[in-house]
Amino acid sequence: MLVVEKNSLTAEIEAMVEKYGNSRSSLLPILQDVQRNHKFVSEFAQQEVARLLDIHPVEVYSVISFYSFLHSKPMGRNIVRLCQTITCDMMGKVNVAKAIERELGISFGETTKDNKFTLEYANCLGMCDQGPAMLVNDKIYPRLTPEKAVEILNEIG
Amino acid sequence: MENKDTQRAPVSQKPHSVDKPADTTTIGGTISIEINNEKHTVPLGTTILDACKMTGIHVPTLCHHDDLCIAGVCRVCMVEVEGMRTLQASCAFPITSPIKIHTSTPMVRKARRHVIDLMLSEHHGECYSCVRNNNCELQSLANEYGVDKYTFGHVEKSRFEIDNSSFSVIRDMDKCVLCKRCVRTCIDLQEVGVLESVDRGDKTHISTFMEKDLADVICINCGQCINRCPTGALHANDPSDDIWNAIDDPKKHVVIQTAPSPRAAIGEEFGLEAGHSMTQELNTALRRIGFNAVFDTNFTADLTIIEEGTELIIRLFKALVEKDETVALPQFTSCSPGWVKYLEHYYPEYVDNLSSAKSPQQMFGALIKTFYAEKAGIDPKDMISVAVMPCSAKKFECNRPEMADSGYQDVDYGLTTRELAKMIKEAGINLPEMPKTHFDNPFGDASGAGLIFGATGGVMEAAIRTIVEFVLGKKAEDVFEKANVIPVRGFEGVKYYEIPLGDQFGPVPALIQHLVPNWDWLAGATLKVAVAHGTANAKKIMEDIKAGGKFSECHFIEFMACPGGCLGGGGQPIPTNEEIRKKRAQAIYAEDESLELRKSHDNPHVVKLYEEYLTEGPCGHLSHKLLHTHYTKRGKYIA
Numbered sequence: 001m002l003v004v005e006k007n008s009l010t011a012e013i014e015a016m017v018e019k020y021g022n023s024r025s026s027l028l029p030i031l032q033d034v035q036r037n038h039k040f041v042s043e044f045a046q047q048e049v050a051r052l053l054d055i056h057p058v059e060v061y062s063v064i065s066f067y068s069f070l071h072s073k074p075m076g077r078n079i080v081r082l083c084q085t086i087t088c089d090m091m092g093k094v095n096v097a098k099a100i101e102r103e104l105g106i107s108f109g110e111t112t113k114d115n116k117f118t119l120e121y122a123n124c125l126g127m128c129d130q131g132p133a134m135l136v137n138d139k140i141y142p143r144l145t146p147e148k149a150v151e152i153l154n155e156i157g
Numbered sequence: 158m159e160n161k162d163t164q165r166a167p168v169s170q171k172p173h174s175v176d177k178p179a180d181t182t183t184i185g186g187t188i189s190i191e192i193n194n195e196k197h198t199v200p201l202g203t204t205i206l207d208a209c210k211m212t213g214i215h216v217p218t219l220c221h222h223d224d225l226c227i228a229g230v231c232r233v234c235m236v237e238v239e240g241m242r243t244l245q246a247s248c249a250f251p252i253t254s255p256i257k258i259h260t261s262t263p264m265v266r267k268a269r270r271h272v273i274d275l276m277l278s279e280h281h282g283e284c285y286s287c288v289r290n291n292n293c294e295l296q297s298l299a300n301e302y303g304v305d306k307y308t309f310g311h312v313e314k315s316r317f318e319i320d321n322s323s324f325s326v327i328r329d330m331d332k333c334v335l336c337k338r339c340v341r342t343c344i345d346l347q348e349v350g351v352l353e354s355v356d357r358g359d360k361t362h363i364s365t366f367m368e369k370d371l372a373d374v375i376c377i378n379c380g381q382c383i384n385r386c387p388t389g390a391l392h393a394n395d396p397s398d399d400i401w402n403a404i405d406d407p408k409k410h411v412v413i414q415t416a417p418s419p420r421a422a423i424g425e426e427f428g429l430e431a432g433h434s435m436t437q438e439l440n441t442a443l444r445r446i447g448f449n450a451v452f453d454t455n456f457t458a459d460l461t462i463i464e465e466g467t468e469l470i471i472r473l474f475k476a477l478v479e480k481d482e483t484v485a486l487p488q489f490t491s492c493s494p495g496w497v498k499y500l501e502h503y504y505p506e507y508v509d510n511l512s513s514a515k516s517p518q519q520m521f522g523a524l525i526k527t528f529y530a531e532k533a534g535i536d537p538k539d540m541i542s543v544a545v546m547p548c549s550a551k552k553f554e555c556n557r558p559e560m561a562d563s564g565y566q567d568v569d570y571g572l573t574t575r576e577l578a579k580m581i582k583e584a585g586i587n588l589p590e591m592p593k594t595h596f597d598n599p600f601g602d603a604s605g606a607g608l609i610f611g612a613t614g615g616v617m618e619a620a621i622r623t624i625v626e627f628v629l630g631k632k633a634e635d636v637f638e639k640a641n642v643i644p645v646r647g648f649e650g651v652k653y654y655e656i657p658l659g660d661q662f663g664p665v666p667a668l669i670q671h672l673v674p675n676w677d678w679l680a681g682a683t684l685k686v687a688v689a690h691g692t693a694n695a696k697k698i699m700e701d702i703k704a705g706g707k708f709s710e711c712h713f714i715e716f717m718a719c720p721g722g723c724l725g726g727g728g729q730p731i732p733t734n735e736e737i738r739k740k741r742a743q744a745i746y747a748e749d750e751s752l753e754l755r756k757s758h759d760n761p762h763v764v765k766l767y768e769e770y771l772t773e774g775p776c777g778h779l780s781h782k783l784l785h786t787h788y789t790k791r792g793k794y795i796a
Contacts, residue, residue: 056344058351058353059350059353061355062353065357
């Protein structure tokens with residue numbers, strides 16, 4: 001990582017700490033902001049957050065590893081999460097999953113080579129009455145069919 | 158900045174606790190409860206576990222440890238409380254109402270057995286080949302509570318790689334039962350913060366920052382986590398096989414030095430009560446094992462006092478007389494390698510304050526392969542130097558690249574108390590039955606001042622005894638009763654003490670006459686000293702110094718990385734707790750009082766060493782080459 005990049009990241013995190021305060025309870029909003037801006041929380045960013053909140057880096061890492069929506073490794077620009085819970089499963093999740101895998105050319109847990117998509121399973125997205133459902137970044141898509149899912153991904157591309 | 162103590166753990170993780178009343182005779186100060194249909198009265202806020210202990214009822218525990226905060230995660234200590242729907246973890250249940258407790262009902266027994274069984278279902282490893290065989294809390298719980306089969310299955314394959322990157326601590330996460338004692342030790346007790354639980358649900362495991370090797374993160378190697386691990390998931394890096402090989406090799410001359418703390422504690426490994434010093438029995442045992450010479454680390458502890466004390470006098474002289482503003486004061490002790498590494502990581506800007514004098518272990522290492530090798534006519538390359546230490550960080554220290562001033566690695570192996578006990582048992586020796594013998598020459602027996610290095614405040618007391626005699630020209634016995642400097646003793650986290658020097662000084666002793674002309678420059682001065690043990694307490698002092706508080710005006714501060722000092726070190730017998738630490742300290746102080754020789758500078762072998770070998774005196778050229786070192790500014794950043 002270049003020094004310039006490091007410095008700008010530090011400045012960015014300092015601004016977040018300024019905004020949310022330097023208590024332990026600010027950890028999650030800060031991590032969410034870093035995640036939103038960079039798609040992951042790098043090792044350096046974790047240590048900077050730890051330094052500014054006066055906690056240990058391993059505590060930051062522990063929190064990141066606990067939450068599915070926080071990442072410590074680089075992710076694709078778009079994160080696709082397909083609901084894998086019972087209702088969606090019964091409504092035809094398997095076929096949707098196969099279609100997405102075929103379309104993107106990767107399996108779940110992987111990122112496309114062009115770094116455009118990361119594909120993951122999610123547990124219940126709360127759309128049990130409208131399954132199968134998937135979440136692309138912050139937007140939810142209910143009542144999927146294999147064709148519809150592929151179409152949605154193409155629109156993003 | 159806000160007070161971090163109150164917000165260390167988030168509210169959701171804090172166990173429910175109620176402050177116990179200071180005066181239990183006040184109305185509401187105590188509460189009447191029933192345990193197993195017997196009536197008892199306990200102070201308000203006592204946990205069920207403590208209440209059971211008071212009344213002589215045994216409740217099994219696993220994640221609970223006297224030194225650590227309550228966690229309530231293992232659920233082994235569950236009891237039935239009448240009127241409550243579920244079983245309650247007794248360690249995390251403060252009593253605030255007149256409840257009725259049952260500790261052995263069918264439901265409790267079944268739950269306990271299931272809890273232990275579930276832990277075993279995720280515990281991979283064979284008891285026979287485990288370092289903690291026969292001293293494992295999980296093993297004894299399984300035995301005690303009748304787990305006779307794996308009801309919930311058992312892990313057949315290893316799931317984790319063993320992390321043996323560190324010189325000191327090895328992590329075998331297959332054996333981990335997620336009690337989080339190591340996490341609480343590292344974050345709360347020591348405030349080092351290397352270990353935390355990572356991931357969620359059935360993937361939860363204890364790990365370091367970004368799953369890095371222990372050698373790559375800011376571990377200070379104190380080994381306190383090892384001492385608190387209930388299983389064999391954490392253990393020290395054991396060099397005993399290499400040492401056996403050296404002993405069995407007729408070409409090798411194997412020497413060993415023993416530190417005071419292992420001697421005060423090793424009896425515990427042989428079934429003795431804590432607080433029996435085994436110094437002279439150990440000498441015989443070590444010779445019978447096959448060590449060619451047995452030396453007393455206290456000898457170089459005495460030497461440390463002379464070197465470190467002289468260094469302090471030089472620093473004070475430079476600061477007060479020569480008005481040199483670059484002199485770093487207060488001077489910090491450097492005997493504890495855990496503390497040294499802690500400072501290098503967390504307060505790298507203060508490395509100049511560390512005394513450049515090596516720790517007693519490393520001083521001895523350098524002397525053995527130079528002075529002793531010359532005297533005994535042995536080529537240092539055929540020498541293997543072993544140090545018995547209460548400490549896992551000593552293993553790291555002897556492997557520091559700068560610790561090779563004799564031209565060879567000064568100390569080849571650091572051996573912990575536990576590992577030495579294993580070697581003695583392996584040799585078929587029952588230590589308590591050994592006849593008593595003395596240490597080998599040319600170093601001989603050492604003073605009581607070196608001996609008390611093992612307890613927190615000991616280095617300071619030893620230094621005070623010498624400095625008082627050097628400067629005031631009076632006997633230490635005339636200043637302190639029996640030369641016991643009581644204010645620096647005891648287990649208080651941070652101790653502070655002032656010694657007014659007055660204006661009546663003695664002559665400058667011959668040993669340091671070339672360094673200071675007289676003592677008049679100290680007229681009216683007050684020597685301010687402080688003592689801290691456990692890095693969490695060290696942090697308090699360091700933060701105070703940073704903020705320019707009263708500790709920044711101290712002249713000399715003793716730091717020990719482990720709670721209680723060396724006697725509570727990470728290489729000491731398991732278990733170690735407050736009560737055991739107190740007994741070990743008593744053993745050390747009692748041995749000190751029983752000795753004739755109780756001041757470092759009176760040690761005739763030390764005096765002789767300066768006459769014969771280190772002829773330029775303390776902090777002279779050869780001293781600097783062999784007995785002093787430098788430190789690295791490591792910083793906190795993990796690359």
